[in-house]
Amino acid sequence: MSTAVRPASFDRTHTDDLIAFLGTSPSPFHAVASAAERLEKVGFRRVAETEAWDAAAGGRYVIRGGALIAWYVPEGAGPETPFRVVGTHTDSPNLRVKPVPDTGSAGWRQIAVEVYGGVPLNTWLDRDLGLSGRLALRDGSVTLVQIDEPLLRVPQLAIHLDRQVNEGLKLDKQRHLTPIWGIGTVNEGSLVEYVAERAGVPADAVVGWDLMTHDVQPPSYLGRDRELLAGPRLDNLLSVHAGTAALAAVAGTALPYIPVLAAFDHEETGSxxxxxxxxxxxxxxxxxxxxxxxxxxxxxxxxxxxTVCLSSDMGHAVHPNYSERHEPGHHPMPNGGPILKVNVNNRYATDAVGRAVFAAACEKAGVPWQTFVSNNSMPCGTTIGPITAARLGITTVDCGIAALSMHSARELCGADDPYLLAAALKAFLEG
Structure with a gap:
């Protein structure tokens, strides 16, 4: 484990930009659009998968749905030049709108939703929720929509009607998580008509949609010394943002590798x-x-x-109220730098060779780093790392930063760590 001190030039500019990125990226489709906008500012251009690609040097990217692959070909790169890949994912657990969304009960207008990914259900109660996603139109085009207003809410049952709630809250995904958005009957205006109007398209032109809820409370610094960052979708848009910043920073320089950012969708549901x-x-x-x-x-x-892939995803900081659930010898802390994620059963892809690559990148960047291993009595999560290693046969390392409240509607990490991770990813892409 490194004891390097963060660079003296460190400031919160990177984290401020991350906060802005989170605000413009409530869905995977918005996240890739936001990342592409940043890459285009440094000369990247979008290419279509249906067209022939040329051999010219420079930055390119492709977007398919909620996924983005971007790469920079340096001058002099040959066909055998290896790649350096930063792998991330754009999706986060949430509540997603069903194909027939309009429903209701007892005089309330409600929206039918389905649970996406591993959601701590109670974190979505009594929050002001907006809607975002994409609309597929009859002419084959797609329109993004983002409604950052308190539109929906999943109300919790009052304690007077559930005196045992503090003894253990039990939520039924079908019955208890249906948001309200008004009073009246089901046929008093449809959700799709409302969303189409907000998107500026005719309702009868909409033939499909991928819509999801998001907490409209903006990300913010937290704590007496503002040393923490609280916000939605840190898992894993923090890594998408860091990877985008790292790729943009190395573009245009002489490199021994071809740097790549792979931001996938659907990691939270198995990829x-x-x-x-x-x-x-x-x-x-x-x-x-x-x-x-x-x-x-x-x-x-x-x-x-x-080729080497650095799979960057959020990891667990030691929880002060549940420290017994963590591995006693491995207690990652916020602002301690990126974490190396290790699991001998290949739930993470890191091995000794990958550890050396990660350590070299952190040392080159001058940032500290930590190690995460799960408690033996707790099941270990997984990432895109083992999948990427198996599909492509490439050396892969799993890393991330330490956080609390993972998969909650609002998560928590150190305010310094986003920059430290981006610095390590930049050093990795530089080789």
């Missing part, structure tokens, strides 16, 4: 989709990059043999 890490998207992009530069299958094999 099994065309935009998830289980799908072929990243592999296809890397292959086409090799072949666009005149490469052969032999060149592709050589490039991947030298």
């Amino acid at each position: 099994e989709s065309d935009t998830g890490a289980q799908g072929p998207l990243l592999g296809n992009v890397l292959d086409r990059s090799v072949y666009a530069r005149g490469g052969t299958p032999e060149d592709r094999a050589r490039a991947l043999a030298g």
Whole structure:
């Protein structure tokens, strides 16, 4: 474990930008649009998967749904040049709107939702919720929509009607999590009509939607010394933002590798989709990059043999009220720098070789780092790391930063750690 001191030039500019990024990224579709906007400012250009790609140097990116793959080809890169990949994911657990959204009971107008991912259900109670996502239109186009107003709320039952609530709250996902958004009958105006109006499109043009709730309370610094950051979707938009900043910072420089940002969707539900890490998207992009530069299958094999992926996802800080649930010898703390995530059963992909790569990146960046291992009696989560390693056969390392309240509607981490992670990712991409 490193004891390096953070750079003296450190300030909160990076974290301030992360707060802005979280505000413009309430859904995976918004997150990739926000990341692409930042990359375009440093010269990246979007390319279509349906078109031929050229061999020119420079930055490119593709977007498919809620996933983004971006890469920078430096001058002089050959078809056998290895890649350095930062892997992340854009999705977060939440409540998502069902195909028939309008419902109600006892004189209340409500919206039918489905639980997405591993959600601590109680954290979504009594919060002012907005809506965001995308609308698919009859002409084949897609429109993003973001409503940052208190529109929905999942009201908790008053303690007077549940005197035993503090002995153990039990929520039924079907019956107890249906948000309210008004008073009246179900047929008094549909949700889709309302959202279409807010998006500026005709309601009869909308043929499909991927809509989800988000807490409208903005991210903020927290604590006496403002040393903590509280906000929604830190898992894992903090890593998406850090990876985007790192890729933008190395673009235009002489590099021995081709730096890549892979921001997948659907990690929270197993990654099994065309935009998830289980799908072929990243592999296809890397292959086409090799072949666009005149490469052969032999060149592709050589490039991947030298490729390393740093899978960046949030990890657990030691919880002061439940410290017995953590591994006694590994207590990651906020503002202690990035964490290396290790699990011998391959729930994380880190091995000794990967540890050395991670340590070298942190040392080059001058940032401290920590190690996370689960308590043996607690099941360990997993990430895109093992999936990426298995699909592409590349060395992969799992890392992240330490946080509390993971998967809650609002999470907590150190305010210094976003910058420290981005600095380590930049050093990794530089090789």
